Amino acid sequence: MKKNTKSFFQGGLGQLTIPLIAIALLVLFNLIRDPGFFEIGITHNNDGNIVLAGNLISIINGASELAILAMGMTLVTAACGGQDISVGAAAAIAGSTFVKILKSAPEINGGIVVLAFLCACIVAMLFGAFNGTLVAVFKIQPMIATLILYTCGRSIAYWINGGATPTISSPIISALGSFIPGIPVPTPVLIVVCVTILFKLLFHFTSLEIFTQSVGINQSAARLNGINATFIKLLSFIILGVCVAIAGSIGVSRLGLINHETLLIDVEMDTILAVAIGGNSLGGGKFKISGSIIGAYVIQMLTTTLYAMKVSSTDVKAYKAIVIVLLVVIGSPVIKAKFGKLMEKVRGRMQESAAKGA
């Protein structure tokens, strides 16, 4: 731990510095504005469970889908040097599939929910593979390749449920989307924790991390070292597909309703921003999943703060844009280099004066 903090400061601006500073500033701002902003309350919900409530819970809960998508997007970004802009549309497809299976069952029980989720996963992975093939095999730019699904994805989602906005009401679904009886933490938050652990395990038990980074940094060299770059890129899209299925299913479970037009609408841009705010290069290469997760919470905290200030939600986008431009510019290589030099100078001065003092 000590070693970590040391390298953190030595590096001047480590990858996580900016997202962490952003969070700290937002927290500080809110505490000054309203000291009780982050208070966590305990209440009974309408199902009679004891649950946690408050802005902090709202932020962490609300950012769940975004955080999960950002994790997958980080991989795609790292491997392909581009982004998948079809995640929102693909989530609508996955969510629609989830509901379709649940609807066609005579009765919703645990088994059916698992089956429905698996089907959503398979469908989302297939669409991920479709995107991935366009990118990895046909060498189409990721944004262009995924534009196809971005454009027609919600139409496909519409077609799955015949255009209706079907609802599902089941205690299992509401447990998935809000609270499991007896657990005061919102289930989506728990799912994010699980997905994070899954990613950690994936990196621990496979060589995905180093292979992905190698492909993203220098594909030619990676190939000459025997790495199958096509496979790695394809895999990143398929993993993102799983994330999409999870996010879509959470989105559906929250309200027990699928609206193919609005489910996770505009989430692709927020996802890409989360990756960028997390200090990951959108040009691919080295990455930190944790950065993207923090990025997701930064975005949600910003939104929640603005809502709490009763900023009109049409204006929220503008404010968000300003903050994000600031964050991304501060994180840009140019500013980083300048800041790094400044830090060096300061350090040099300090050493000088220390030497003089001695």
Added chain:
Amino acid sequence: MKRLKALVLAGVLAVSLVLSACGGNSGSGNSGSGNEGKGGNSTIKVGVVNNPPSESGYREANVKDMEAVFSAANGYELKTFYNIKNDEQLQAAQGFITEGVDYLLISAAETTGWDDVLKKAKEAGIKVYLFDRMIDVDESLYEAAVVSDMAKEGETAVQWLLDQNLSEYKVIHIQGAMGSDAQIGRTGALDAQFASGKMKKVVQQTASWDEAEAKKIVESVINSGEDFNVIYAENDGMAKGAVAALDDAGITHGVNGKVIVMGFDCNKWALRELKAGAWNYDGQCSPFQAQIISDLIKGNKTASSKKIINEEKGFDAKTITDDDINTYGLGE
């Protein structure tokens, strides 16, 4: 192996393109048997130009209603064209005129550009009815327009709310996509109440029809500790999102609840919530214009004016019946 891969890919591409095409354009060019002689029998030929059912639950019900009323059983031969683009609609209308339909029914994607087509229809002796949406043309070019009055829909809902005689009104107002007809109509009447001071605006935010966003908006109010007793959501989905936030916070709602919940559109599932007492009111902009037009065509009724305002419905949780749900509910 490689070739096989490429084949599969091409297949996937093709299928997805077809799917997307289906989504945008289902039922286009879906016409009757077509070749029957003109006047040789008593069937009335009707060409319908409408927006695609995928546009919304409203449109889906609207399309279904049209297809049900103008059926062969009722003595009609129906030709339909559904597209969201004005240009394509214009072309289709032209096509219907050339084919020689007796009546042309139009719900236009845009209000402009229809002059020429309607004039041609008039020259060809084809009678035109507008439904759902008005067009910027001279009144003489169409027989009648059966339309909804969105403002009236809002007024009906707000009047219902006033009739509840609450001691105070503290309203969370969740708006639809700003600038849409439905949003403007449903917001207007409530804004008037806020302005007069009769009702207090706790928060007025747009969730752009997004259920999840509606939930976040209500959550934010709950977290702030501010008191409220009415949620006025401009469609059913957003009302559902708002209710989810109430449920999480343990705030009662609906009949005998602390918070009155109001929604719009009258989806069947929403009406069921209403009947279960979880919500209080659901308003509707009626998608059912076909019967009125059919009555006019067959001469069962005559139009008192060119513009016929379709009656808007509003349902109260205390009085709604299963019959209402089956008759007026949208979707399944």
Added chain:
Amino acid sequence: MQDNTLLQMRHIEKRFPGVLALNGVDFTLRKGEIHALMGENGAGKSTLIKVLTGVYQMDGGQITLDGKSITIHSPQDAQSQGISTVYQEITLCPNLTVAENMFIGREDGAWVRHKLYEKRADEILAKLGIPARSSQQLGDCSLAVQQMVAIARAVDQKCKVLILDEPTSSLDDKEVKMLFDLMRNLKSQGVGIIFVTHFLEQVYEVSDRITVLRNGELVGEYLTEQLPQVELVAKMIGKELDELSSLKEAPEGEEEEKEVFYEAKNLSSSDAMPFNFSIRKGEVNGFTGLLGSGRSECVRAIFGADKVTGGSTFIKGKQISVTRPIDAMKSGIGYLAEDRKRDGIIAELSVRENIILALQVMNGFFKPISRSESEAFADEYIKVLNIKTASKETPVGSLSGGNQQKVILARWLLTHPDYLILDEPTRGIDVGTKLEIQKLVLKLAEDGVSVTFISSEVEEMLRTCSRLIVMRDRHVVGELKGQDLNQEQVMKTIAGGEAQG
């Protein structure tokens, strides 16, 4: 002679940090002359060209053009003074027409009306005998014609000196002939042409005079017809025969008995002509030949780096199929690529990650090397190869070239290959490290590893290899071993003529 001189560069000096790239070089170009500029890699050819075209500013010397002393500040400046360059890579826009390409971006072309310049372009093309129409899309033309259009564009800008930098490297024989015809045509119009190439035969076919550079110094200027090919090669490579001290101990003889480890029969790839090759266990052999002679392409074919198009390969007599690098790696072959930056290092990853990369790939996707294990590997090889790095977590891109090369060597050594291919492992690194790498190669061979070594420096190859495969113009033209392994013989074979004596 004085009248005839078009361009004179005198005592040109150019310094880079730590290197004297050009040391008092003289170069003279006459009107209506095709002048070949020759020299091995790093001899200073391209530096001289870049000084002449204003890419670099010279540190000393003088340039006169048409008898007037000039200074050249930028490539645009060079062009406006009548010095044009056509590079190996075509720098025109393939999606524009021939005429547009000839006039776009030119000060004198900007305001010419469309019709007008199509007409003018056609005139120029006809005059130079270039088989293209002005309205044609450039991308539809063959590479040779594209190159010729680039030349036409240069010529039309009243160019006096035309520099052709490796213009033939991607052309076939017929196209080369077309290009040469054009060059002769221009020559007859009084243009002075500087021709940079690696193809010896082409030099003799088209050039009038040859200037040879070596290590940033002028070796001499010769009339082409008076300089035999063998002598040219000797002048390019340098004849410091006596300096050669053999590192090898007892090379010949015994190695013949060892079993053949790898063999390729009629192996060909998208870039390599069919060739035969074999290497014994513990043998060090090499491919030699000038740059572009096809030596790298051969080893890339062995490793499966390029698309293999034919032939068969054997390990210890057993046939194997190598279509991708991973196949070769699994058969115990390692390959250190020629271009370190492009094909070697993963710049932003740490030294540690770069070292374990190949082993990790061989272990497979589901068997990651643990952190502690990888740290141990990194520590070990940083020590063994004496890699100078701040720490094992330093991004490899921030290391010096020699140390980057050692990291990649470490990467392959860690896979414990039976057969290691080193393509230019010593290029651009300091003498000390060079020697270390040579010693390492010999030590590996002692331990039974087969090594194929490629270097542009013949001495280095002679020091390490017991057998040399000589290539010229993409064909194997000879194999040298035993007594024949000396610089003179190598040069003779590279140059062609009385080779396998």
